[in-house]
Amino acid sequence: MSRHEFAIGGRILDLLEARAPGATICPSDVARSLEPDDEAAWRALMPEVREVADRLRRSGYIRVTAKGEELESAQDAKGPIRLALQAPRLPRSKHDMDAARALVAAGYPAVAPVLRGMLEWVQDQNWPVAFFELLPFLATIGLPLAPTLREILDGDDEDWQFVVLQHIVKGNAPLVDALREPLERIAHHPTPAQRKIGLDEQAREALEP
Secondary structure (H helix, E strand, C coil): CHHHHHHHHHHHHHHHHHHHCEEEEHHHHHHHHHCCCCCCHHHHHHHHHHHHHHHHHHCEEEEEECCCCCCCCCCCCCCEEEEEEEECCCCCCCCCHHHHHHHHHHHCCCCCCHHHHHHCCCCCCCHHHHHHHHHHCCCCCCCHHHHHHHHHHHHHCCHHHHHHHHHHHHCCHHHHCCHHHHHHHHHCCCHHHHHHHHHHHHHHHHHHC
């Protein structure tokens, strides 16, 4: 996301966290808080607020509802929508250890709605929330991670691929079987960037019986 989009996302989460548990906000609350003195400006901001809300929903930070029904996308609603925090809460920073520990304490399947967001927080294994809490916990979950892990392995973030392969996939036979196709591709037909960081070797090791 751009710096402007990060500002919108941060404002959505700040407004929700300031409300009572279970409370919701309207996207217009976010737009008005960012452009309080210019009605035309906050109205022009509304499509972008909805787009950022969709990204937060996809990562597991928030829920988007209309008339009490949860939506797959803020763009699908023909009328007003509401935004609510997802529970349990994802970390807000790489040092947000309280949130990371709360996720681990909640356990699976309680964290099922936020698995994608948890995997996004391990893109850098040196982040405290990743190294000390989330990576060891995610390694215990197994097959429910397979759809998102496949997206990661099919993507172009080689460092993220290395982290999940080394810390989550290797040694987990059911996951290796579920991800055999992308693992075979990386093992035998890596991109130059994947070969440069030894990702092909990691994939071959994961595939060894």
